Amino acid sequence: MSEVKLGGLSKTFDDTVAVDDVTMTIPNGAFVTLLGPTGAGKTTILRLIAGLERPDQGDVTIGGRSVVNDTPAQRNVAMVFQQYSLYPHLTVRDNLAFPLRSPLLKTPEEEIDRKVLEVAEVLRISHKLGNKATNLSGGEMQRVSIGRALLRDPSIYLMDEPLSSLDAKLRSDLRIELKRIQENLGATLLYVTHDQIEAMTMATHVGVLDNGRLVQFGTPREIYENPVNLYVAGRLGQPRINVLPADLFAGAPTGAKSIGLRPEHIAQGEGKASRVKRVEHLGDQTRLHLSLDGHDIVTLSEHHTTIEPGDTVAIQPRNPLFFDASGARIA
Numbered sequence: 001m002s003e004v005k006l007g008g009l010s011k012t013f014d015d016t017v018a019v020d021d022v023t024m025t026i027p028n029g030a031f032v033t034l035l036g037p038t039g040a041g042k043t044t045i046l047r048l049i050a051g052l053e054r055p056d057q058g059d060v061t062i063g064g065r066s067v068v069n070d071t072p073a074q075r076n077v078a079m080v081f082q083q084y085s086l087y088p089h090l091t092v093r094d095n096l097a098f099p100l101r102s103p104l105l106k107t108p109e110e111e112i113d114r115k116v117l118e119v120a121e122v123l124r125i126s127h128k129l130g131n132k133a134t135n136l137s138g139g140e141m142q143r144v145s146i147g148r149a150l151l152r153d154p155s156i157y158l159m160d161e162p163l164s165s166l167d168a169k170l171r172s173d174l175r176i177e178l179k180r181i182q183e184n185l186g187a188t189l190l191y192v193t194h195d196q197i198e199a200m201t202m203a204t205h206v207g208v209l210d211n212g213r214l215v216q217f218g219t220p221r222e223i224y225e226n227p228v229n230l231y232v233a234g235r236l237g238q239p240r241i242n243v244l245p246a247d248l249f250a251g252a253p254t255g256a257k258s259i260g261l262r263p264e265h266i267a268q269g270e271g272k273a274s275r276v277k278r279v280e281h282l283g284d285q286t287r288l289h290l291s292l293d294g295h296d297i298v299t300l301s302e303h304h305t306t307i308e309p310g311d312t313v314a315i316q317p318r319n320p321l322f323f324d325a326s327g328a329r330i331a
C-alpha cells in the first residue's frame with residue numbers, strides 16, 4: 001500500500017470545471033472519504049487517480065512516483081464502482097478469482113481457492129460461490145464486486161459509493177466489515193460517498209468538496225467540530241446544524257452574520273422562549289422542533305420527555321459557531 005498525493009489537480013469537461021486545483025495527501029493506511037453533493041467532482045477525482053481520465057493540470061503520485069503517464073493497469077489501483085461490474089457468464093467463484101488468475105501473478109490454484117473462500121466468508125457470499133453472477137440479487141453482486149477488489153493487492157482501493165445500492169441493514173453491516181478489513185490489511189482507501197454516516201464512522205480523514213474544490217480536509221471530528229465555513233458545517237450532522245441570524249441571541253462577535261447551532265448545542269431551561277411545534281420520538285433520540293421569532297430550530301431532548309407541541313421552552317446557545325456574510329467561519 002502507498003501514500004497517494006494529488007497536487008494542483010484540475011479537470012474540465014467542456015464548460016464544466018469538475019475538479020478545481022485539488023491538492024490532497026492520502027496517507028499510507030488511511031481511510032479517506034470524499035464527501036460532497038452530486039456533481040461536486042468526487043467520481044472524477046477517483047477516475048483521475050485510476051487513470052481513466054487525464055488531468056488538464058496537476059499531478060498524481062503513488063508511493064512518491066508520478067503516475068500521470070501510466071496506464072490504469074500500471075497504476076495497480078483497485079476500483080469498486082457504484083454499479084457492480086461482474087462477468088455475467090462466470091460463477092461467483094470465478095469472478096472473485098479472476099484478478100488472481102492474471103498470468104502476471106502466477107498465483108497457485110490452492111492459494112486462489114483459500115483467498116476466495118476467505119473473502120466470500122467475510123462478505124457472507126460463500127453459499128453462492130457456485131452461482132452464475134446473473135443469478136444474484138443486487139446486494140450480492142455488489143458484495144462480489146467488493147470481494148474482487150479485496151482479493152488484489154493494489155496500491156490503493158478506490159471505491160465509488162459501493163454500498164449505496166444495498167438495503168439499510170446490509171449497508172450498516174458492511175460498513176463495519178469494510179472498516180475492519182481495511183484496518184487488518186493496513187489498506188489505503190479513498191471512498192466516495194453522499195452518506196455522512198459512512199463518512200463519519202469509517203474515515204480516518206474526510207475531504208469535503210464543493211464544486212470541484214476541496215474546501216476542508218481533516219479528521220471527521222475536526223470537520224464536525226471546526227468547520228471552516230457554513231457549507232462544510234451543513235454537510236455533517238443529523239439533524240442538520242441550525243443556521244440562524246447572528247443577532248437572534250446576545251453575544252455575537254463583530255462581523256458575524258449567522259450563528260450555527262448544532263442540535264446538541266442548545267441548552268434548555270434558560271434564555272429565550274421558543275414554542276414547541278413538533279416532538280419526534282425516534283427511539284434512540286427525541287427531537288424537538290421549535291419556533292423562535294419566526295425561525296425553525298431543531299434540538300434534542302431526553303428520551304422520555306413530557307414536552308408537547310404548544311409548550312414553551314427557554315433556550316440558549318452552547319458552543320455556537322459564527323460565520324460572516326460570505327459564510328466563512330469567524331469564531
Ligand SMILES: Nc1ncnc2c1ncn2[C@@H]1O[C@H](COP(=O)(O)OP(=O)(O)OP(=O)(O)O)[C@@H](O)[C@H]1O
Pocket residue numbers: 013014016017018036037038039040041042043044045
Ligand atoms: N465525461 C464527462 N463529460 C462531461 N461532463 C462530465 C463528465 N464527467 C463528469 N462530468 C461533470 O463534471 C462534474 C463532476 O462530476 P462527478 O461525476 O465527478 O461528480 P460527483 O461528485 O461524483 O457526483 P455524483 O455524486 O452524482 O456521482 C459534473 O458537473 C458532471 O456533470
